[in-house]
Structure formats: C-alpha cells, structure tokens
Amino acid sequence: MTFANESFVGTYSSSIFVNSNNSIYIVNQQTAQIHIWQNENHHNPTKTIKGNLSDPFSLFVTTNGDIYVDNGYQNGRVGKWIRENETWISVMNVTSPCDGLFIDIYENLYCSMTGNHRVDKKWSNGTTTIVAGTGVAGPQSDMLFGPWGIFVDINLDLYVADSGNNRIQLFRRNQRNGITVAGKGSAILTIELTGPTGIVLDGDQHLFVVDQRNNRIIGSDENGFRCIFGCSTNEKLSDPTSMSFDSYGNIYVTDFNNRRIQKIVKNHICGKKFYLITFKGKSRVYLLLYSIEIREFVQTNYSSNLSVNSHQCHRRNYCRLLNYYCEIIKIHTNEKGLYTITSHSSKDLVGYIHENNFTLFDLNINKIQSDDNSHDNYQFRITLYRPANSSFLLIVTTAQEFEQGHFSITVHGPSNASMQHQSRFNFF
Secondary structure: OEEEOHHHHOOOOOOEEEOOOOOEEEEEOOOOEEEEEOOOOOOOOOEEEEOOOOOOOOEEEOOOOOEEEEEOOOOOEEEEEEOOOOEEEEEEEOOOOOOEEEEOOOOOEEEEEOOOOEEEEEOOOOOEEEEEEOOOEOOOOOOEOOEEEEEEOOOOOEEEEEHHHOEEEEEOOOOOOOEEEEEOOOOOOOOOOOOEEEEEEOOOOOEEEEEHHHOEEEEEEOOEEEEEEOOOOOOOOOOEEEEEEOOOOOEEEEEOOOOEEEEEOHHHHHOOHHHHOOOOOOHHHHHHHHHHHHOOOEEEEEEEEEOOOOEEEOOOOOOOOOOEEEEEEEEEEOOOEEEEEEEEEOOOEEEEEEOOOOOOOOOOOOOOEEEOOOEHHHEOEEEEEEOOOEEEEEEEEEOOOOOOEEEEEEEEEOOOEEEEEOOOOOOO
16 A cells, blocks of 8 residues: 655655654655654554655664655765754765665664665774775676675674675675675576565564665565565556565555555465566476475474583683583485474573584684574574575574573474484584
C-alpha cells in the first residue's frame, strides 16, 4: 500500500528511516525538508523539519531522536539536527554526497560516497578514515564501484551495497578486503543482483537488499536468499532505493520513480513462498531455491560441560597460555545448504569453526569463522554453507579465562547434523 505520495516525498523519494518507536522519517529532496510521522496511521506528518540542506539524499536517526542528514551536494558536509534543542550543526566534512549514512553503537559516523567509490568513517574522537574502497572504481575485494546503502552491525562489521559491481560486500572490523556475501562473485550460490542500493541486517543476522534495477526486495534466512516483494507482475516498484523495517516486521520502501513510499505488510511477505521464482532464464536455479524455501528446518541438539577435565586452549594471539577450557565437537552434515549453529549457556561462549587443522595454542589460526555475541545472552551464532556429506570442527570455549559450566548447541539446517565430542584429534 502507498504510505506517502509525491506531496511529501517530492519528485524523487530517496531515503526513509523507521526508528524503534515506529516513527517514520522521510527526506524530501526538492524542498530540503524532513517529514516525521510519529504514528503511521496519520495521513499527514506530525512534524516537519527545515534546514540549510542541499539535495539531501540519505538520513539516519539515533535512539534519542537526533537526525543525521546528507548535505554534501553543494554544502560538502553531513548535518545533524539535535532533538533536545532543535538546532542544526555540521558534524562531518565530505567531498561528495553521502548516498548512505550510518551511526554505529559507539556513535561513529559512516558516509557512503557513490561518486568517490568509498566509505568514510568519522570516529567519535573526530578522526576521519576510509574504511571501505580505495576511491577508484573496481571489482577487486578492496575496491567498490558506486557504493550506496550501508549497514554496521554490533561487531562493527560493515555491509555495503556495491551497486556498480552488482554485489553486497562485507568488510570485517578493521579489514580492508571485502567478502562478497550476495550477488556477483559470492563464494556460494546466493542470488543475482543488479544495482543493489539499500541494505538492512535484522536481529537474526538475516540480510535484506533493495535490488534496484530488478525492481524488487530480496531477503535471506537460514536457507539462503529469496525475492520477497516485486516478484510478480501484480507488485510494482520502479527503481526502489532504500528500505526500513518497523517493529512489526513491515517494510517501508522508497519507490523512486513512482514518487512514493510503499508499505509492505509482513503477512503479505511471509505467505508468498512462490515469490522465489523470479530469475530470468535459469530454470535450474528456480527449482533449487524453491525446494529450499518449502523445506522445514531440522534441529539437532548437543549438550555438554566445560570443566577441569576439558581440553585447555588459547584464543588470543598475543599470549599463548592455555587458560581457557574448550570442547572440540565434530559436526557431520548429510545434505548441502546453510546451517546455523547456536550456543546456549549461562556463560558467555565463543565458537570457532575449523575444517581440520587447528592448534590449541591459538584458535584463530586456520579458523573458517568465529563468533562471540551474535545471539542472545552473549552466545554465539554462526551460519555457514556446507556441501553434502561433509564434516567440520566446532570448538566451544568461554569469553573469560578458566570458566566452567554447562552448555548446549543447536544446529538448524536442511538435514540432521551428527555431533560427536572429540577426545583425540590431530593438531599442529
């Protein structure tokens, strides 16, 4: 349904933000105004903010109601509207418009510059650095080509809609080489993208993408990516640009060429499994993704204890004392697909994934993945793709030295996963 039309969004609707209270913020580029709906049922905005803005393209709203707005087209900066005293200040100098803005949990500011092919970060101490891209367009892992939307998770990992390269890049914290997690060049089969512009990560680490040139919204879950809106002739989007969720799971999307904001109701999204059939000319992919979508998840459980009888290991590279209790678990999967491994314990647990080779003196060496706090109650959650009939090692340890306690592991995936404690193993 149409939430806001051209009278509020202007000639082009570029950016929207929905906060945790379900207040909705929309930028009107033409009038350089920000419209706020504090109740989604209101026909008109409950507040309109004006400022010395020049073609504002993106915005981000903090939990206390402060608004960061792109003001880079002519003014060369990012503006901040302070809710407490309703005043504007300049918070970041930029050399081009910010097509994506983000504030992380430490109040660092990120600006994605499509024209400069990079993402800049202004740290809370005032320093500005490049955190993704080189400033030159390119397809290499350390380069970007026309980046748009960005998202930073609680681990300070940066996701970038790398529009010109038709992919989503993940830049781990303090890493300048990106990993393609969706689109062209991804290590595993994900989904084809054409000019992605918007990106959101939900609380379960599931990725949602505005696939602009395909006029659709893409979503992911434990079994991979699928189209969730704009997947049939009855659902019309024209160059959608950005999106945001409310607390009910509804999606608001800027429908750029149609000059409106569309609201996609959650029930409509969840009930349409056939929306997966959206690829052009690749019937082989249709069948694979459709069969994954309708399959029920299979859950496998494992329980154990970390104690003085457990192996001792080390998880930091600056000191090699074996001062953590750990357990090595061999996990075997029968069918190919994405498997999600989640820990449950009263202790803060950390998980490491290895194929075979590892050393107890530093669990980071040769790891495939690791995680600490992606799940509730300081637990780890790791999702990885596995081929059919394959095995890998999960090493479970604690965040604190010499902690003991009970824990359990849950594996969700397309098939049962056998889990066996490894008392003997080879390591280097």
